[in-house]
Amino acid sequence: MGRLAGKVALITGAGSGIGRASATLFAHEGARVVCVDIDEATASATVDMVVAEGGEAVAVRADVSSAADSETMVQAAEDTFGGLHVMFNNAGIMHSDDGDAQATSEDVWDLTMNINAKGVFLGRRVRNLGTCCTQMRNKRSRIDDGSTARAPHGRNAELASKEHTLGVDVHREIPHIF
Numbered sequence: 001m002g003r004l005a006g007k008v009a010l011i012t013g014a015g016s017g018i019g020r021a022s023a024t025l026f027a028h029e030g031a032r033v034v035c036v037d038i039d040e041a042t043a044s045a046t047v048d049m050v051v052a053e054g055g056e057a058v059a060v061r062a063d064v065s066s067a068a069d070s071e072t073m074v075q076a077a078e079d080t081f082g083g084l085h086v087m088f089n090n091a092g093i094m095h096s097d098d099g100d101a102q103a104t105s106e107d108v109w110d111l112t113m114n115i116n117a118k119g120v121f122l123g124r125r126v127r128n129l130g131t132c133c134t135q136m137r138n139k140r141s142r143i144d145d146g147s148t149a150r151a152p153h154g155r156n157a158e159l160a161s162k163e164h165t166l167g168v169d170v171h172r173e174i175p176h177i178f
């Protein structure tokens with residue numbers, strides 16, 4: 001039996017890269033997977049891969065920087081699979097125009113922070129939702145992708161967004177250390 005047998009896992013940014021690989025891995029371990037992406041076609045392609053390998057998954061189009069979309073994706077987990085046990089806040093960007101403080105435009109900063117930092121913040125609010133709340137509080141199965149590809153010359157907005165994510169995580173989730 002897989003390590004995630006009987007669990008429902010929601011993965012944001014599941015249409016590509018780490019999110020897609022995680023979707024197939026989680027399904028291989030027995031999870032039913034909610035594949036969320038702002039690009040519905042790529043999320044659906046991930047679902048096809050999971051199903052082709054005998055797994056169960058559903059595609060949901062959602063923008064993680066939107067509170068309404070965040071609620072929609074969690075509701076989809078409830079409606080389709082009856083609950084939510086694992087939340088992987090993975091969606092993130094490293095904009096090609098993200099540079100140092102002088103080179104990075106305000107628009108690029110705002111876009112990056114909205115997806116990488118606010119998106120994780122909104123994903124964490126899932127615990128305020130009925131059934132999901134109870135299940136997730138009991139199991140504490142939440143993963144935030146706070147890692148960053150450290151470019152040699154720095155990616156101002158991307159680095160800041162990930163550091164924010166990790167900072168919030170440490171202080172909120174393991175407060176007994178401080």
Ligand SMILES: NC(=O)c1ccc[n+]([C@@H]2O[C@H](COP(=O)([O-])OP(=O)(O)OC[C@H]3O[C@@H](n4cnc5c(N)ncnc54)[C@H](O)[C@@H]3O)[C@@H](O)[C@H]2O)c1
Nearest residue numbers: 013015016017018037038063064090091092145147148149
């Ligand atoms: N690949 C790396 O080397 C690396 C290194 C460190 C950290 N990371 C982090 O890992 C995570 C995934 O990286 P990846 O390399 O798989 O990226 P990727 O670009 O391959 O995939 C990201 C996915 O997120 C989706 N997405 C973008 N904006 C979204 C939004 N607003 N709402 C919902 N979905 C959205 C994209 O459509 C895409 O499918 C990111 O948070 C990234 O910062 C990646």
